Amino acid sequence: NAGVTQTPKFQVLKTGQSMTLQCAQDMNHNSMYWYRQDPGMGLRLIYYSASEGTTDKGEVPNGYNVSRLNKREFSLRLESAAPSQTSVYFCASRWDRGNTEAFFGQGTRLTVV
Amino acid sequence: KNEVEQSPQNLTAQEGEFITINCSYSVGISALHWLQQHPGGGIVSLFMLSSGKKKHGRLIATINIQEKHSSLHITASHPRDSAVYICAVRSKPGGSEKLVFGKGTKLTVNP
Numbered sequence: 001n002a003g004v005t006q007t008p009k010f011q012v013l014k015t016g017q018s019m020t021l022q023c024a025q026d027m028n029h030n031s032m033y034w035y036r037q038d039p040g041m042g043l044r045l046i047y048y049s050a051s052e053g054t055t056d057k058g059e060v061p062n063g064y065n066v067s068r069l070n071k072r073e074f075s076l077r078l079e080s081a082a083p084s085q086t087s088v089y090f091c092a093s094r095w096d097r098g099n100t101e102a103f104f105g106q107g108t109r110l111t112v113v
Numbered sequence: 114k115n116e117v118e119q120s121p122q123n124l125t126a127q128e129g130e131f132i133t134i135n136c137s138y139s140v141g142i143s144a145l146h147w148l149q150q151h152p153g154g155g156i157v158s159l160f161m162l163s164s165g166k167k168k169h170g171r172l173i174a175t176i177n178i179q180e181k182h183s184s185l186h187i188t189a190s191h192p193r194d195s196a197v198y199i200c201a202v203r204s205k206p207g208g209s210e211k212l213v214f215g216k217g218t219k220l221t222v223n224p
Contacts, residue, residue, distance in 0.1 A: 033212075042117065042199070042214030058211075090156060101146065102212065106155035 002026050006091050006105035013081040013112045021076040021108050023091030029103075031096040032074035034058075034066060036087040037107075043090065049074055050096065081112045116140050119200050119215035126222050132187040134218045136200030139181065147174050147185050148199040150217070156199070159185070190222045 004025045013019055025032065030051050035043040045058030049068040063085060065077045074093075078085060088109050094102040118137045126132055136145070147159045160167050160174040162183065167174050171190075176183040187194055200215040 040216065042115070042216045043201075043212075044214075045211065092156075101158040101161045103158065104148075104156035 004091055004093055004103050004105040006089075006108050008108060009106065011108065011110050013078075013110065015082060015112060017081050018077070018079050019081065019110075020078075021089055021091075021110075022073070023075065023105060024073045025091075025093040025103070026072065027093060027095070027103065028071065029093040029095050030071075031094050032068065033092040033102070034064075034074070034076045035090045035092065036060065037090060038087050046076065046089075078110075081110075083112045086110060086112045115215070116204075116213045117200055117202055117215040119198075119218050121218060122216070123219045124221070126190050126220070128191055128222055128224050130190050130222075132190050132194070132220065132222075134185045134198050134200075134220070136183045136185070136215055137181060138183075138200075138202045138213075140202065140204045140213070142178075142181075142202040142204050144203040145176055145183050146201040146203070146212070147183075148201060150197045150199060152196070159198075187220075190220075192222045192224050195220055195222050 007022045033048045034046040037043050044060050047066040049055045052071045055066050067075050088107050090107050091105040092102045120135045144163045146161050148156050150156045162176045171188045173186040197217040197219050199217045201212045
């Protein structure tokens, strides 16, 4: 019963470094999402994937790339990290037929210095 | 104006009190979610509503589609209920479905 698993939980990067946040779900969900959460703001959608092999931009995609490797995994890549990308990142997934709830990972707290 | 507004932003209560958190939205929706986030923790789905009322233990969620308003109630509140409660609505602008989140209500329940 792992649900949605995100790694790492914490990361500190220097400006300009790159990294990939990993997300995997074991619920056979079609749709997967990456959000960022910043103080005083609601969660904002970075990218989403409606199915394996497809990805679409969300509200705040600049500075990020994603890859839907297979049905289970959806990764988020920062090619050249900037301090503005300091945030808490959440991965989520859901079965997209009808009204179904979304399941969230534990979050990745990223600090870019 | 945000599409999803929550009130209050912060709420402090004494153990045992009845808690109400409100959520108003301005778009047509297919469903509304209430989520819970403990400090430093992940996000857990509490309820998903498209009409009426749902109850789970001491938590009750209601929605009024005509008034575009939902409430989350906690009866007999306990310090372990201290968390941020987030309202999110599922809408389909232009055919692509998305979740829009409120900023959250931070609840502190003191013993």
